[in-house]
Amino acid sequence: MDRLIVLKIGGTLLDEPTKLQSVLNHFCALSEKKILVHGGGAQANRIAKSLGLEPKMQNGRRITDEEMLDVVTMVYAGLNGKKIAALMQGKNCNAISLSGVDGNVIAATKRPVGEVDFGFVGDIDPEGVNTDFLSILLEQKVVPVLNAITHDRNGTLLNTNADTIATTVAAALTSRYSVELLLLTDRPGVLANPNDSTSLFSELHPSQVSALIDEGTISGGMIPKIENALGAIRCGVSAVRIGDGEMLESDRAGTRIIGQNGEQEL
Amino acid sequence: MDRLIVLKIGGTLLDEPTKLQSVLNHFCALSEKKILVHGGGAQANRIAKSLGLEPKMQNGRRITDEEMLDVVTMVYAGLNGKKIAALMQGKNCNAISLSGVDGNVIAATKRPVGEVDFGFVGDIDPEGVNTDFLSILLEQKVVPVLNAITHDRNGTLLNTNADTIATTVAAALTSRYSVELLLLTDRPGVLANPNDSTSLFSELHPSQVSALIDEGTISGGMIPKIENALGAIRCGVSAVRIGDGEMLESDRAGTRIIGQNGEQEL
Structure with missing residues (x-):
């Protein structure tokens, strides 16, 4: 099987042109097949506020009403994606x-609506990923750059978490490629002490994760990121790492997430 | 050669949901290979004003400074394209x-900078159209929906007139398909009397056009539209018609633009 690298970058990177150029230089130089997934929450919040809209969040998740759907579509699919x-x-x-709407790539x-009405938010699973079309692009040496906008197949756009896009696309493509997933953050990986970059966990096993969450070492946005990573491993992704741009230069950089049975590709 | 229909719709249609649905219903039902090209100037002006920017025009052409480039990228490539x-x-x-940046479809x-600095505006010619990649999509029964954002191959996005995109893409694809170009307007075609829809020219020859411009029958935005149409015919496009949604239902609807030597496909 050919190797495929799926790299997820956060929206904050788009506000740091020098870092962004460096990450894209390394990513573009990779000889493997590759897919980039990007966010854009920070830019969407700025544009929303400029338009007089107040971004609404619930437990770190965006509530996407009709006006906010327009904003995230403009920012993720327009501004950030095209730049x-x-x-x-x-x-x-x-x-x-x-x-996701383009070529029906992700439905x-x-x-x-439960306790919270998240609005135009879309949940996805690997069956919704159009692996046939993505493979045609990859075989043509075209590099998909995916954003968080999906669709319901009936004419409505939906907003999906970009980490979820990255892990689900990575999982779906394990049927055709040996997939490595890299989740880029602004830190070198998962740290025992957030102020000490030498306290990096080079590996994390599922058994460690819940204890680290309980004691607060893993908190905030890192929790869903690691949960997504564990899900990707369960779905057959060969390797998942969380870390900074160093991951594109060294196989040893970042925190490697290890599956329940120690699945990984060394 | 397979037939290919290139349909250009204006941005104003996006503000008329019922008409838009009707046009898209007819377009989607066409059995030929097809490409849609859309504008979005009206929406871009609205968003620009909401963001406190004043749209600047010169002889009906937009001046695209850096901030306006962001707006048109958000609106054309994000909001309108994805909707x-x-x-x-x-x-x-x-x-x-x-x-145009996507898959290097249009460079x-x-x-x-001449008398006027139009800013981030891109001029295109048929050589800049990636006919290989568009053909791969068309052969996969994928329907390209193109907007007016292009790129310079060196990292910069550019804004190009959507009519020009439509005619240039149509011209470029004549090497592979028998291409018909339909330029949708809010009128049934070119009218001798703008208040009388029965005064429709069913055909227009180049020799008539300059006289009609001189006497003011053809004016404003219709002038570049017809000039684009004549250019497309010169480049080998089989048929060009200007008119309203009726064109998608009847081969006889709209104003058919005839080439210098009477080139057309009846």
Whole structure:
């Protein structure tokens, strides 16, 4: 099986042009097949506020009403996606910025209203990923740049967490490729002490994760990130690492997430 | 040669949901290979004003400074493109909304600063159209939905007139398909008397056009539209018609633009 690298970058990277260029330089230079997934929450919040809209969050998750859906569609699929694609094209990397609606790449289901109405938010599973079309692009040496906008197949756009996009696309493509998933953060990985970058966990086993969450070492946005990572391993992704741009230069950088049975590709 | 229909719709159609649905219903039902090209100037102006920016025009052409480039990228490539693609997916038509940067579909050259500095505006020619990649999509029964954002291959996005995108893409694809170009307007075609829809020219020859411009019958935005149409015919496009949604239902609707030597496909 050919190797495939799926790299997820956060929206904050887009506010740091020098770092972004460096990450894209390394990513574009990878000889493996590759897919980039990007966020854009920080930019969406800025544009929303400029338009007089107040971003609403619930437990760290965005509530996406109709007006906010327009904003995230403009920012993720328009501004961020096309800027990244242009930068990559400038590095001779044939990027194609796609939302889930494009070529029906990722279909989602609108989240049912429970205690919270998240609005136009889409939940996805690997069956909703169009692996046939993504493979055609990859075989053409085209590099998909995916954002968090999905669709319900009936004409409605939906907003999906970008980490979830990355892990689900990685999981779906294990049927065709040996997939490595890299989740980029602004830290070198999961740290025992957030102020000490030498306290990096080079590996994390599922058994350790719940204890680290309980004691507060893993907190905030890192919790769903690691849960996504564990889910990806369970779905057959060969390796998942969480860390900074160093991961693109060294196989040993970042925190490697190990599956229940020690699954990993060394 | 297979037939290919290239349909250009204006941004104003996006403000008329019922008309838009009707046009997309007819377009999606076409059995030929097809490409949609859309504008979005009206929406871009609204968003720009909401963000406190004043749209600047010169002889009906937009001046695209850096802030306005962000706005048109958000609106054309984000909001409008993805909404149209979602509606088409809801009609079982496998749309893919693309900017010129995506898969390097349309490369452009930044317009040199002359008497007017148009800013981030891109001029294109048929050589800049990636007919290989568009053909791969068309052969996969994927329907490209193109917007006016192009790129310079060096990392910079550019804004290009959507009519020009439509005619240039149509011209470029004549090497592989028998191409018909339909330029949708809010009128049934070119009218001798703008208040009388029965005064429709069913055909227009180049020799008539300059006289009609001189006497003011053809004016404003219709002038570049017809000039684009004549250019497309010169480049080998089989048929060009200008008119309203009726064109998708009847080969006889709209104003048919005839080439210098009477080139047309009846």
